[in-house]
Amino acid sequence: MSARITIALDAMGGDDAPGIVVQGAEIASQRYPDVQFLIFGHEKEVLPLIEQTTRLKKVVEFVHADDKVLSDDKPAVALRSRRKSSMRLAINAVHEGRADGIVSAGNTGALMAMSKFVLKTLPGVDRPAIASFFPTLRGESLMLDLGANLSCDADNLFDFAVMGNAFARCVLGVQEPSVGILNVGSEDVKGHEYLQVASSMLRQADLPGEFVGFVEGDDIGKGTVDVIVTDGFTGNVALKTAEGTAKLISEFFRQSFKSSLLASLGYILASSALGKLKKRVDPRLYNGAIFLGLNGIAVKSHGGTDAVGFANAIAVAVDMRQQDIIKKIREDFDSLTRETLNEQAAFE
Amino acid sequence: MSARITIALDAMGGDDAPGIVVQGAEIASQRYPDVQFLIFGHEKEVLPLIEQTTRLKKVVEFVHADDKVLSDDKPAVALRSRRKSSMRLAINAVHEGRADGIVSAGNTGALMAMSKFVLKTLPGVDRPAIASFFPTLRGESLMLDLGANLSCDADNLFDFAVMGNAFARCVLGVQEPSVGILNVGSEDVKGHEYLQVASSMLRQADLPGEFVGFVEGDDIGKGTVDVIVTDGFTGNVALKTAEGTAKLISEFFRQSFKSSLLASLGYILASSALGKLKKRVDPRLYNGAIFLGLNGIAVKSHGGTDAVGFANAIAVAVDMRQQDIIKKIREDFDSLTRETLNEQAAFE
Secondary structure (H helix, E strand, O other): OOOOOEEEEEOOOOOOOOHHHHHHHHHHHHHOOOOEEEEEEOHHHHHHHHHOOOOHHHOEEEEEOOEOOOOOOOHHHHHHHOOOEHHHHHHHHHHOOOOOEEEEOOOHHHHHHHHHHHHOEOOOOOOOEEEEEEEEOOEEEEEEOOOOOOOOOHHHHHHHHHHHHHHHHHOOOOOOOEEEEEOOOOOOOOOOHHHHHHHHHHHHHOOOOEEEEEEOOHHHHHOOOOEEEOOHHHHHHHHHHHHHHHHHHHHHHHHHHHOOHHHHHHHHHHHHHHHHHHHHOOHHHHOOEEEEOEOOOEEEOOOOOOHHHHHHHHHHHHHHHHOOHHHHHHHHHHHHHHHHHHHHHHHO | OOOOOEEEEEOOOOOOOOHHHHHHHHHHHHHOOOOEEEEEEOHHHHHHHHHOOOOHHHOEEEEEOOEOOOOOOOHHHHHHHOOOEHHHHHHHHHHOOOOOEEEEOOOHHHHHHHHHHHHOEOOOOOOOEEEEEEEEOOEEEEEEOOOOOOOOOHHHHHHHHHHHHHHHHHOOOOOOOEEEEEOOOOOOOOOOHHHHHHHHHHHHHOOOOEEEEEEOHHHHHHOOOOEEEOOHHHHHHHHHHHHHHHHHHHHHHHHHHHOOHHHHHHHHHHHHHHHHHHHHOOHHHHOOEEEEOEOOEEEEOOOOOOHHHHHHHHHHHHHHHHOOHHHHHHHHHHHHHHHHHHHHHHHO
């Protein structure tokens, strides 16, 4: 029997914190009866909420934190001056082995800066990336980086591909993941030079699954590949563009149904099916941006999420721990390094 | 009475050329009775098609071209070796004043390279950009660059903003256009440094309308601003991501309607309203990528479009001519330069 999993939660991050954090943990504790929680926050705000829970209060340890990270704290400032914040204490708990992962709906930049400082990156990884999965015509795909690194070089993209590949195998359960680099065309000569270098490196790397080369923006929705690799600037714009377009088209449909009596009747008849669709594309289902490349599990929940969304972010952290993603990524980098060394040796 | 407008067409570019070009011109000639056409292409392929038209054949002049640009021609190669191609001859016609604009559904890179070489850029414009408009929650917005310049500096983005602003006023009819720079956050400190520099330049420039600073990917669908300025790499990815997501969500809706008998009945009742929606987001409506910053009108039709889409690309060129967009952009740059000179003079 495996040891019980403990997830550390920053109760003070997020628009509706600490309420959504505690209620999200309550939902997650029902979904994962074996998971324990270590919650950090201000006792006056958080303890009364925990008291009101049914299941959570039996599986939670609460730790008071005097301070919290504010949503407009600069990452460097938060790193320096918020050492007693709920976010920092929760990350420390992962580093000290008291928790298996941390989930926060707080300031993304601060969470990344603190996680990187406390947990460190894995051997072979220069920069951690933010990853997220989303619905496609073929199921689910993962994209990274979504904003941790505005500018990237070929080595960074290579690392992201290795990490995304490991995540797709472990957590999404895709045995042979397909990986592509986001570009403005699929031909090898397209785009920035560092993309071409990264592509050439990945062709030679022989990762599990298939490296398909370059993919374009419309391949995101098509689900052409399981893992899309890009720099943090482009990834952030692409993800938000997709979210905005999904809302736009849904709103257009909504307006259509309201445009005539007949259409309204049609909507009523189709409402059960459309309700299922709504569930299928519910952004809360895809809540939980994953920090990959760190020596520890850190998941960022959307700041504006509700308890259901926060529970999904917790689920992502639990999945990552259950599938031992950190070990997997570490092994992958280790084997790549050894292969490279062997190849070099063969040439000498 | 103004002189009649003549549009030059490259009959040989596009997946279904020359058929869609000639039929598209026929549709356009019915919509714009005063517009004349100058069509370039291979006589054996194109003349019989023109013969079959009703209206077009009365308002067209046909010029035979031995050669054509292939879809996989490299831009530099096309520029050097396709001097007798239908595309090149059509661009020449604009330069020589025999036509007011050129429309082609052929190779984008070749069309840009040839147009830039033959027509030249406007005074003050370092690099032309590709622009396109698209539906939003608030109406229509324009985005540029969509792929002409993979990397841009602050000056380029500034120029794009000036050109986009002029286009929004002239062609979209927005008197006081709002302009934003695409970024990963709306705060002034976000993103690449050159974006911050461009933003600061635009705040000082006092263009007509409002410069709102930075916008994010989800602002594209929201229609937060009339003009979105970005580099060609990000713009290309964002545009294709939006197209892909629109298809994804529409397909999800389609699947929902097929998922039960009740939902199918609902679809039938709502079909008239949904048909109108389909027309509203029909990509053919938004066909016609605009090359801005050239000393002449050049419009690129989507290569895979049909005759209706090609007719819309012609309509974009006609609109640009009717609103005298080139003169407008020229004046805007001229007044900006004079203002800058005056400011400098004031300091001396």
